[in-house]
Amino acid sequence: MRARRRVVTLRETRPAAPRRPTIARRTASAPASGVERVPIAGPPVIRADTPVDLSIELGRGLVLPNPVLVASGTFGYGVEYGEVVEVERLGGICCKGTTLRPRIGNVTPRVTETPGGMLNSIGLQNPGVDAVVDRYTATWAGWRVPVIVNVAGESVSDYVEVVSRLDGVPGVAGIELNISCPNVGKGGMQFAIDADAAGSVTAAVRRMTDLPLLVKLSPNVADVRPIARAIADAGADALTAVNTLSGIAVAPSRTRPLLGNVYGGVSGPAIKPIALRVVYEVAQVVDIPIVGIGGVTELADVLDFLAVGAVAVQVGTAIFADPTLPVRLVDELTGACRARGLDSHRPLIGTALPRRTGASSAKGAEYRP
Amino acid sequence: MRLLGAELVESREILPGQFIQALHAPHLATGSRAGQFVHVRTGDLSGLVLRRPFSINTADPSSGTVTVHFRTVGRGTEWLTRLRPGDPVDVLGPLGRPFEVDARSRHLLLIAGGLGIAGVRMLVDEAIRDGRQVTLLFGAASARDVYPSSLLPDEVEYVVATDDGSLGHGGYVTELVPQYEAWADQGFACGPAPMLAALSRLAATRRQRLGVAKLGRKRGAGRPDQPGSAAARRKAFLQVSMEQNMGCAVGACLGCVVMGASGTPLRVCREGPVFAAEELDWEAGW
Incomplete structure (x- = not known):
């Protein structure tokens, strides 16, 4: 730590150092010192106090102040963590899945810990879109951090109706279509597993609103690429990848599954490789920004998601253990950019992607267990 | 927090x-x-x-x-x-929200099942500090699981029930309640869900069985308290501390709900873990 600081101090002095001297100047000024310091060619110099611009645009004017968002369902409506989290320093907040009518959700138990992650089956419990607008949007409107409302539904008309009630409401910065909730019989999952259905619900919502529109992909499909392409073609501004993976746990008695709903969604570090694979694949077939999500618990995870083509990440399960993690990741990403001599995180995006889509080096993308 | x-x-x-x-x-x-x-x-x-x-x-x-x-x-x-x-x-x-003790309550009945003692233990100290009398009914499977009386203040009346009869009353701790409830101004319980459900049934029929007036209900005393408010809980005879698998513990993830009497799930971490017994739907099977 200390060593790095010393390096930074050295670099700070560098701009003041003499430019590469010309013969003429040397003759003219005739310096008394015997040795001339010649600057070494290298990465652009970034001073410790130089602002690193982490902002990123997701489309339609939705500019996130930084690429670390909090994931839907793990951060409520942004108010629950109170003073424990500096909410306004986040890159964005995806609120709890919101439906047209109130939903009481699934029977308990709804959550359990699993190896390297957790399983949840909340079942989209929420007070309904009108209550969300009444209770929270005024607060959101006063925040600098954009709040993206996660929207779920059972039918195309549900989605369109919910979005129409959010359209134009101050405090709503964007929409994240949850077409992939694995925990509800009709949670929209049918839209996420079929390219035509995914495209049509996206198109219907797109016609309804000019709000920035993200669509959250499900990993519970054989091939996510046609679905991602259909969603992008239907006018989505960005994609979120991925939602939870469907899974179950067994009760200690071994006489029944543990969760009240039997099925739940697996999240946490356990699913990170799968999420990375989906982002990697999708990034090669769409031109719209991708928000990566799945097991982000430290800076390395953020850098991994950026490398496979995500422009931003969402932090979810890890918030439960460490609510201050997302804000810390913002600071650490700033530090990582400085250490690499970057004034933005954008050069870190897509560095692990094949040079050209379809090139022979992309063979690995076809691997499927 | x-x-x-x-x-x-x-x-x-x-x-x-x-x-x-x-x-x-x-x-x-x-x-x-x-x-x-x-x-x-x-x-x-x-x-x-x-x-x-x-x-x-x-x-x-x-x-x-x-x-x-x-x-x-x-x-x-x-x-x-x-x-x-x-x-x-x-x-x-x-x-979470704490137990609400009415200022006029002199005698508190605490009921704990097994590890549920952890939920009401601090109330013992608070009540004794405030000069109230405390009876603690404790139930466990057998004598080897009984909370040591040496860890309780001397002022507490400590009554034990064990399922196998190896110490104290042989049977469920809920069977002890009828002997002590008439004396108590308020009851506070923590333990397995079936125990709390049994206690809530006892509490619901308490007024009929004992003919006790409800606390805090003066003639023409304004509006009724909002269910779930601290004031409403203070007036309830029985408050229970609930347990549920928990995620965030601040009310964000909605993982730890119990079904409320009104048909709305209540978050154990935010509206609870302490609830008035009548706030919950004990038949919902959640």
């Missing part, structure tokens, strides 16, 4: 597999009330992603320590038992 860097002061195995650990956390020791809980982060090494919720068992403002009481049930709690005095512990708290 704050994120705190606490420090383990002491760890004791008080019963087979049951530990009481003292944490140095002055903010909790002075700022928490009986019924509230803390959310403790376990070591990252084993890939555990969730914190563990524990009732605040006792709080001692003079030494700045609180204790938690738990049973080792898995890798998280086992990790905690391996901590040594001086080790740092990451604690989020105090969380």
Whole structure:
């Protein structure tokens, strides 16, 4: 730590150092010192106090102040963590899945810990879109951090109706279509597993609103690429990848599954490789920004998601253990950019992607267990 | 609610597999009330992603320590038992809403089943400090699981029931309640869900059975209290501390709900863990 600081101090002095001297100047000024310091060619110099611009645009004017968002369902409506989290320093907040009518959700138990992650089956419990607008949007409107409302539904008309009630409401910065909730019989999952259905619900919502529109992909499909392409073609501004993976746990008695709903969604570090694979694949077939999500618990995870083509990440399960993690990741990403001599995180995006889509080096993308 | 860097002061195995650990956390020791809980982060090494919720068992403002009481049930709690005095512990708290004791209540009846003692233990101290009389009914499977009376203040009347009859009353602790409820002004319970459901049925029929007037109901006394408000809970005869698998513990994830009497799920971490018995739907099977 200390060593790095010393390096930074050295670099700070560098701009003041003499430019590469010309013969003429040397003759003219005739310096008394015997040795001339010649600057070494290298990465652009970034001073410790130089602002690193982490902002990123997701489309339609939705500019996130930084690429670390909090994931839907793990951060409520942004108010629950109170003073424990500096909410306004986040890159964005995806609120709890919101439906047209109130939903009481699934029977308990709804959550359990699993190896390297957790399983949840909340079942989209929420007070309904009108209550969300009444209770929270005024607060959101006063925040600098954009709040993206996660929207779920059972039918195309549900989605369109919910979005129409959010359209134009101050405090709503964007929409994240949850077409992939694995925990509800009709949670929209049918839209996420079929390219035509995914495209049509996206198109219907797109016609309804000019709000920035993200669509959250499900990993519970054989091939996510046609679905991602259909969603992008239907006018989505960005994609979120991925939602939870469907899974179950067994009760200690071994006489029944543990969760009240039997099925739940697996999240946490356990699913990170799968999420990375989906982002990697999708990034090669769409031109719209991708928000990566799945097991982000430290800076390395953020850098991994950026490398496979995500422009931003969402932090979810890890918030439960460490609510201050997302804000810390913002600071650490700033530090990582400085250490690499970057004034933005954008050069870190897509560095692990094949040079050209379809090139022979992309063979690995076809691997499927 | 704050994120705190606490420090383990002491760890004791008080019963087979049951530990009481003292944490140095002055903010909790002075700022928490009986019924509230803390959310403790376990070591990252084993890939555990969730914190563990524990009732605040006792709080001692003079030494700045609180204790938690738990049973080792898995890798998280086992990790905690391996901590040594001086080790740092990451604690989020105090969380949830406390027990509400009516200022006029002189006699409190506390009912605990097994590890449920951890949920009501701090109320014993608070009540005695406030000059109230406390009877604690405790139920366990057998004598080997009975909470040691040496860990309770002398002022408490401590009555034990064991399922196998190896100590005290042979049978469920709920069977003791009829002998003590007439004397009590308020009841507070924590334990397994079937025990709490049985107690809530007793509480619901209490007025008919005993012919007691409801506390705090003066003639023409304004509007009724909002269900779930502290005032409404103070007037309820029975308050229960509920347990549920928990995620965030701040009300964000909606993982830890119990079904409310109105048909709306209530968050154990936010509206609870203490509820008036009549706020909950005991038949919902959640």
